Amino acid sequence: MGELFRRLRYLLFHRRFNRELEDEMEFHREMAARHGRRNFGNTLRLREQSREAWGWTWIDRLLQDLRYATRILWRSPGFSLTAVVVLTLGIGVCVLAFSMLNVIVFKLLPVRDPASLVRLQRRSPEIITPDTPYPSFLFYRDHTKTLSAMFAAMGAPAMELDSDLQPVSVNFVTANYFTELGANTAAGRVIDPLRDDAAETPPTAVLSYGLWQRRFHGNASIVGRVIHLNKKAVTVVGVIAKAFPSLHGQDPDVFLPIKQQPYFVEGSTALTDVFSGGGVRMWGRMGPGVTAKMAEQELLELTNELRKQYPKLIWDKEYIRSDPGGHQTVMQPEMYRAFAMIAALVLLIFIVACANLGGLMMARGITREHEIGIRIAIGASRKRIFRQLFTESLLLALIGAFSGLALTYTGLRILSALFPTPDWVSFAPDWRVLLFVVGIAVTAAILFGLAPALQIARQRQRGTIIRQILVGAQIAASCILLILSGLLVHAVLHLLHSDPGFGYEQVIGINPGLDSHGYTPEAARAYVNELKGRLLGLPGVTSVAMSKISLLGNGYTSYMTVDIGGHPVNIYPNWVDPEFFKTMEIPLVRGRNLLPRETHAVIVSESLARKQWPGLEPLGQKFGDQKDLVVGVAGNARIKALNDGDAVEAYWAAQPSDITSTTLLVKTAGAPDGLPPMIKSIVETLDPKLFPYVWLLKSGFRDYTQILENTVLAVSLLGMVAVLMAGVGILGLVAYAVSQRTKEIAIRIALGAKPLHVLSVVLRQFLWPVLIGAIVGAAGTAAVSQLLRKILYGISNLDPAGYAGGIGVLIAIAAAAALLPARRALRVDPVRALHEE
Amino acid sequence: MPLMPKSDMPPGALTLLILRVLQSGSLHGYAIAQRIHVLSSEVLAVEEGSLYPALQKMLLKGWVTAEWGISETNRKVRFYRLTVAGRKQLQAEISNYDRVTDAIQAILRTA
Numbered sequence: 035m036g037e038l039f040r041r042l043r044y045l046l047f048h049r050r051f052n053r054e055l056e057d058e059m060e061f062h063r064e065m066a067a068r069h070g071r072r073n074f075g076n077t078l079r080l081r082e083q084s085r086e087a088w089g090w091t092w093i094d095r096l097l098q099d100l101r102y103a104t105r106i107l108w109r110s111p112g113f114s115l116t117a118v119v120v121l122t123l124g125i126g127v128c129v130l131a132f133s134m135l136n137v138i139v140f141k142l143l144p145v146r147d148p149a150s151l152v153r154l155q156r157r158s159p160e161i162i163t164p165d166t167p168y169p170s171f172l173f174y175r176d177h178t179k180t181l182s183a184m185f186a187a188m189g190a191p192a193m194e195l196d197s198d199l200q201p202v203s204v205n206f207v208t209a210n211y212f213t214e215l216g217a218n219t220a221a222g223r224v225i226d227p228l229r230d231d232a233a234e235t236p237p238t239a240v241l242s243y244g245l246w247q248r249r250f251h252g253n254a255s256i257v258g259r260v261i262h263l264n265k266k267a268v269t270v271v272g273v274i275a276k277a278f279p280s281l282h283g284q285d286p287d288v289f290l291p292i293k294q295q296p297y298f299v300e301g302s303t304a305l306t307d308v309f310s311g312g313g314v315r316m317w318g319r320m321g322p323g324v325t326a327k328m329a330e331q332e333l334l335e336l337t338n339e340l341r342k343q344y345p346k347l348i349w350d351k352e353y354i355r356s357d358p359g360g361h362q363t364v365m366q367p368e369m370y371r372a373f374a375m376i377a378a379l380v381l382l383i384f385i386v387a388c389a390n391l392g393g394l395m396m397a398r399g400i401t402r403e404h405e406i407g408i409r410i411a412i413g414a415s416r417k418r419i420f421r422q423l424f425t426e427s428l429l430l431a432l433i434g435a436f437s438g439l440a441l442t443y444t445g446l447r448i449l450s451a452l453f454p455t456p457d458w459v460s461f462a463p464d465w466r467v468l469l470f471v472v473g474i475a476v477t478a479a480i481l482f483g484l485a486p487a488l489q490i491a492r493q494r495q496r497g498t499i500i501r502q503i504l505v506g507a508q509i510a511a512s513c514i515l516l517i518l519s520g521l522l523v524h525a526v527l528h529l530l531h532s533d534p535g536f537g538y539e540q541v542i543g544i545n546p547g548l549d550s551h552g553y554t555p556e557a558a559r560a561y562v563n564e565l566k567g568r569l570l571g572l573p574g575v576t577s578v579a580m581s582k583i584s585l586l587g588n589g590y591t592s593y594m595t596v597d598i599g600g601h602p603v604n605i606y607p608n609w610v611d612p613e614f615f616k617t618m619e620i621p622l623v624r625g626r627n628l629l630p631r632e633t634h635a636v637i638v639s640e641s642l643a644r645k646q647w648p649g650l651e652p653l654g655q656k657f658g659d660q661k662d663l664v665v666g667v668a669g670n671a672r673i674k675a676l677n678d679g680d681a682v683e684a685y686w687a688a689q690p691s692d693i694t695s696t697t698l699l700v701k702t703a704g705a706p707d708g709l710p711p712m713i714k715s716i717v718e719t720l721d722p723k724l725f726p727y728v729w730l731l732k733s734g735f736r737d738y739t740q741i742l743e744n745t746v747l748a749v750s751l752l753g754m755v756a757v758l759m760a761g762v763g764i765l766g767l768v769a770y771a772v773s774q775r776t777k778e779i780a781i782r783i784a785l786g787a788k789p790l791h792v793l794s795v796v797l798r799q800f801l802w803p804v805l806i807g808a809i810v811g812a813a814g815t816a817a818v819s820q821l822l823r824k825i826l827y828g829i830s831n832l833d834p835a836g837y838a839g840g841i842g843v844l845i846a847i848a849a850a851a852a853l854l855p856a857r858r859a860l861r862v863d864p865v866r867a868l869h870e871e
Numbered sequence: 872m873p874l875m876p877k878s879d880m881p882p883g884a885l886t887l888l889i890l891r892v893l894q895s896g897s898l899h900g901y902a903i904a905q906r907i908h909v910l911s912s913e914v915l916a917v918e919e920g921s922l923y924p925a926l927q928k929m930l931l932k933g934w935v936t937a938e939w940g941i942s943e944t945n946r947k948v949r950f951y952r953l954t955v956a957g958r959k960q961l962q963a964e965i966s967n968y969d970r971v972t973d974a975i976q977a978i979l980r981t982a
Contacts, residue, residue: 036933037931037932037933040930040931040933041931044931054949055923055927057947057948057949058899058900058923058948058949059900059919059923061899061900061901061942061946061948062900062901062904062919064946065901065944066901066919080919080920080923081923083920083923083924084923084924084926084927085927086924087924087927087928087930087931088927088931089931
């Protein structure tokens, strides 16, 4: 410890130490001279040797190298700027990806003791559901020994706040939800187990910070005031702190105690009936020494207990999956492929950037040959030269990495403005991101700086073959990036401008939420018939249809796997009434419409029919294992998956049991914009306890296309990065080749060669590498796009325009980039060029 | 004046000699070199190139401390003094040196 302390003291006061040593040696020299001895060697060297004992000389050398590197980079601003831009983009993309991964997967949520938190999810080999029936939750909570506490949240349809037009999202939470998470408040108190854990307590609500600001302008006097949710009076007891994280994505606007759910959703049996629709998301706190696996084991035993009570409720091989819950997301196996894909693309950009810069560094090495030669001549060791050159690369990489970080930060701010991001998510770089930035800067410096530094320090230049391979590889990699981004943009643009296959502009959706209010199928049928009659009486309404799936609303998007001819096929199902096709303007191209409540009949979309029974008559074909027969073929309507090129929709006639969860679709002759308030009041007069969700389908469509437009923007940016990289890379390599052949060019011109001829000689060596690179790149893209097709829909298999366009753009860039150094070569003064040799 | 080539001083011996000459009191750098030179009947000459790196190393190890004083020629100069750790090191090095020379002697006598 003493030695380290002395070492550090030396580092701190090294100036004083050095001065003292100098004085001391000066004295020694004087004394020696007085005694007629003068064997005192090179003082500078001696001083350095003495200082080395402290082990800090590397810092001096590093600083020295850094100073020199800064001067060198400052003196060639064009090169430095290009390099920094390339690195900023190449590294920035990696940092961006890592920062997002960090926020989503690595960062701990700002809750109390996130390490002991587990999220619990009901699963079986076939089924995954976010929701567990509330009575099951109570059973687990009351019997668990591994978990010291369990808490839950239940989603609910959006509610009307006072008489606002914009509904608010609500969550019912167990009374210990906030206390278990250690939540802070911005005002008032949280829901707590002592006061709010009974049905008969006065109704209370806790507001989110966002709603408090937005709706109540951050006024603290809201605490204690009565507001109305779906016309039910409730007292606001507090506002949750801004940094409170939702454990499941979107933050709700209002939190309500779960025991009061029946008060707000009249007729609901969700708290008592295991078979009722809704359910809760569950979390637990592991007791001391308990692991997630142990909790999972115990919950499995409890699930088997539960099966004895409710044999029909528990699935085959059902278990409760227990994941560490202190993070926003746990990487699930199904996410790996998408993640690997993104990582590969990002790394590709990074490697292209490094390769390009490597080429540039090589090219620059030639122009610095003179300087390096002199330094070696006056006694600099090759090791020292190498270290100096590598320090330059490191400096560049660090500048690039930190400006990449700045770019990332800005980018994430823009992203969080474009896509709603919860308040508590902070993109500010933490130690993990900083470590990553430094790590990737060093990696980049090694990738692009090591080989050129070695070559230049050895004063040996690379062979033509290696250079040509480098050009080819660069073209290939840039090609993949360019064509891929072209394909992506094309796919998304195609989607944006394609006809979804159904009319949505004049349609209004209504979800009365019958199932959450305990409606029986009979009551629901009567209600829907009555409502339909009233709606048809409204001015301008031409038809009303029923559909189980909420089209373009905020309903779930789900697909279903059916068996067709022994093969599982993924389709988008819907359960509708005969008016559906007319209302949504979906043509019936073959066969007939569904009859009301008809069973064993299905209508499929055109492309599903073509895919499943190519060249055959689809009518009368078997569909699924329920003995269903195809009775009709409807036009393609990408209702469930606007981003799917293949519209695989299938429609069944809605059965009585589907009525409770039905949505009504109202088609108007003119613009539908004025109708929703009228519709809302009709629905509410029919049954005042219902609070319907009413929306214009066209605004749902707009929300959807907005996301697509943003995607186009992001992908285009990626494509631009690729173009820029390709340009810089080729520029560097051609410049390198030209500068190596300056003498030859000079002789040719001196001997009277035509400039065009010289140019073609210089550029011809790149012809084959560029062509081969382009072909390899195109093949690589075809392979990658096959993979991408599995993740993103709408990427066509073969898009000649995309490929030809990508390759064309790349070759144009290559030519343009080659022209610059080539022109310089032509302007070479033969006499000077030869003289310099 | 015949100068002893550096390689002829056994490795590690310089530290031992510096520690030894400092045992009797603090000395400045030049005096250390002089003392070794004189005491060895002018056989051993310590080069500056070895002396100052060695002294820095000993400072780092904490075997000696340095303080400023006034030299015989009335100049401000740094005096080196043995620390407790330095004395221990000296004892260790002496016994180690004795062991090695005894061993070498034994071989020289009997082989």
